[in-house]
Amino acid sequence: xxxxxxxxxxxxxxxxxxxxxxxxxxxxxxxxxxxxxxxxxxxxxxxxxxxxxxxxxxxxxxxxxxxxxxxxxxxxxxxxxxxxxxxxxxxxxxxxxxxxxxxxxxxxxxxxxxxxxxxxxxxxxxxxxxxxxxxxxxxxxxxxxxxxxxxxxxxxxxxxxxxxxxxxxx
Numbered sequence: 001x002x003x004x005x006x007x008x009x010x011x012x013x014x015x016x017x018x019x020x021x022x023x024x025x026x027x028x029x030x031x032x033x034x035x036x037x038x039x040x041x042x043x044x045x046x047x048x049x050x051x052x053x054x055x056x057x058x059x060x061x062x063x064x065x066x067x068x069x070x071x072x073x074x075x076x077x078x079x080x081x082x083x084x085x086x087x088x089x090x091x092x093x094x095x096x097x098x099x100x101x102x103x104x105x106x107x108x109x110x111x112x113x114x115x116x117x118x119x120x121x122x123x124x125x126x127x128x129x130x131x132x133x134x135x136x137x138x139x140x141x142x143x144x145x146x147x148x149x150x151x152x153x154x155x156x157x158x159x160x161x162x163x164x165x166x167x168x169x170x
Contacts, residue, residue, distance in 0.1 A: 012091035020083030027079040035068050093121040
């Protein structure tokens with residue numbers, strides 16, 4: 001299999017954006033939880049100090065805010081980049097499988113559905129390749145897909161045609 005270079009930076013923007021935002025929400029929730037736990041722990045420590053708890057209490061809000069902003073400053077970019085990189089392993093194969101199926105619908109022979117090593121949805125690509133083989137065994141690779149060819153498919157896979165709709169109505 002030849003190595004292909006990705007030409008699109010974001011393959012499925014809607015899907016990738018939704019997943020990345022969910023990752024970001026998880027990261028922000030964990031950051032907020034970390035802040036609450038840190039605040040609770042420090043207040044326990046400050047209460048047990050024999051002297052100067054007032055100084056620590058006065059400094060604490062500023063220290064807490066500074067640490068919260070620092071945590072957000074490094075976690076947000078890491079989460080966004082990580083979310084995009086993780087979604088490429090699903091969005092890329094999904095895009096490739098859609099292209100392959102579209103070619104089959106147009107009556108073209110795109111060959112076996114191949115994905116890059118390490119991509120997700122390899123089993124789905126294998127099923128698409130098996131479907132392609134079955135279609136070519138039944139109809140022959142020279143035919144183009146016409147409405148009549150679709151009627152030869154099993155009912156759940158076929159698109160309704162006028163003849164079939166009329167038969168179903170009667």
